[in-house]
Amino acid sequence: MHKDSKYVLFLDDDVRLHPGSIGALTAEMVKNPEIFIQTGYPLDLPSGSLGSYCIYEYHMPCSMGFATGGRTFFLWGGCMMMHADDFRQDRYGVVSGLRDGGYSDDMTLAAIAGAHKRLITSPPVAVFPHPLASDLSFGRYWNYLRKQTFVLESYTSSVNWFMNRALFTVHCYLSWGFVMPYIMSMIHITAALRIYIKGYTFDEAGITSSGLGLVAILATCTLIELLSMWNLTRIEVQLCNMLSPEAPRLSLASYNWGLVFIAMVVDNFLYPISAFRSHFTQSINWSGIRYHLKDGKISKIERSRDSGPKYTDLGGKHLYGKKGAQTKVSFIGSLARSLAQWHQPKKFDS
Numbered sequence: 001m002h003k004d005s006k007y008v009l010f011l012d013d014d015v016r017l018h019p020g021s022i023g024a025l026t027a028e029m030v031k032n033p034e035i036f037i038q039t040g041y042p043l044d045l046p047s048g049s050l051g052s053y054c055i056y057e058y059h060m061p062c063s064m065g066f067a068t069g070g071r072t073f074f075l076w077g078g079c080m081m082m083h084a085d086d087f088r089q090d091r092y093g094v095v096s097g098l099r100d101g102g103y104s105d106d107m108t109l110a111a112i113a114g115a116h117k118r119l120i121t122s123p124p125v126a127v128f129p130h131p132l133a134s135d136l137s138f139g140r141y142w143n144y145l146r147k148q149t150f151v152l153e154s155y156t157s158s159v160n161w162f163m164n165r166a167l168f169t170v171h172c173y174l175s176w177g178f179v180m181p182y183i184m185s186m187i188h189i190t191a192a193l194r195i196y197i198k199g200y201t202f203d204e205a206g207i208t209s210s211g212l213g214l215v216a217i218l219a220t221c222t223l224i225e226l227l228s229m230w231n232l233t234r235i236e237v238q239l240c241n242m243l244s245p246e247a248p249r250l251s252l253a254s255y256n257w258g259l260v261f262i263a264m265v266v267d268n269f270l271y272p273i274s275a276f277r278s279h280f281t282q283s284i285n286w287s288g289i290r291y292h293l294k295d296g297k298i299s300k301i302e303r304s305r306d307s308g309p310k311y312t313d314l315g316g317k318h319l320y321g322k323k324g325a326q327t328k329v330s331f332i333g334s335l336a337r338s339l340a341q342w343h344q345p346k347k348f349d350s
Helices: 021-031 050-068 084-088 106-116 140-155 157-198 210-243 257-281 331-343
Strands: 007-011 035-039 041-045 079-083 118-119 128-132 285-286 289-294 297-303
Touching: 007 021, 007 084, 021 035, 021 079, 035 106, 041 050, 041 210, 050 140, 050 210, 050 297, 079 084, 079 106, 084 118, 106 157, 128 210, 140 157, 140 257, 140 285, 140 289, 157 210, 157 257, 210 257, 257 285
Parallel strands: 035 118, 041 128
Antiparallel strands: 007 079, 035 079, 285 289, 289 297
């Protein structure tokens, strides 16, 4: 940092900023010196693949910060602004926590803010369009999900550990709690169809129709949820169009809401699997680099001999200046490779 710098900005290199975004973030920091961290959130623009819709669905809860008057506990590492003096003085361990075995910048800083009751805000101008890669295969989504659950295994303090364990437990419970009603509904619908095909009535079959009533309630709840996601996305699209009037207009017309529903079920089904795998393996291969954890801190980093993947797992940009061929990985193929990698992780590092 320059010796006269007042603020530090963490910014992903593929964030699509609006005109004046950095100035708006700075103005908020000047207006309210009590702000510890200012953050923004991505508005994912799915490319059409199931993997891209899963990532869109996964990021949607981050937008809760807009519904709480800007005060939030979510942090997105792609956009964070902080006071430079906090780093110069290593206040609350913001430097040492990241330097001494730290892995996740946003989770570490969020834990520090929570432990010391410091303010995290998200101004309404800090929502950024994030087009997802057109070749974002399901395998790349799975690796991204693994990265998201892996961060819950890293921690810098007892408060950070407790916060991550709570997130792990609650997220796994809610995820499979979300999926199970749909499995039960399929059982009810299958049973009702068999009764209908064989020409029986419910009384003759010795069962009641209450199960189908629960299916109808679930369908209503699902419709309400999809409408809520549609409305929130609509507002964010309108906001982005207002903030960047000269940019190509964003539209909801490209969203496939049938795929959004499938992505919700798939993502919530796979999250606990990914979380438990991260818990037991304590390692991950991310962009050609394998990280190993011990006691919540990075204990070893292994870099493959090859240059690594040609693309990041979301943006589809070239990392090493070489043009890579697009790879198409099926859903079954991705899971098969993941199961094999579970038993022989080093074999797949390159």
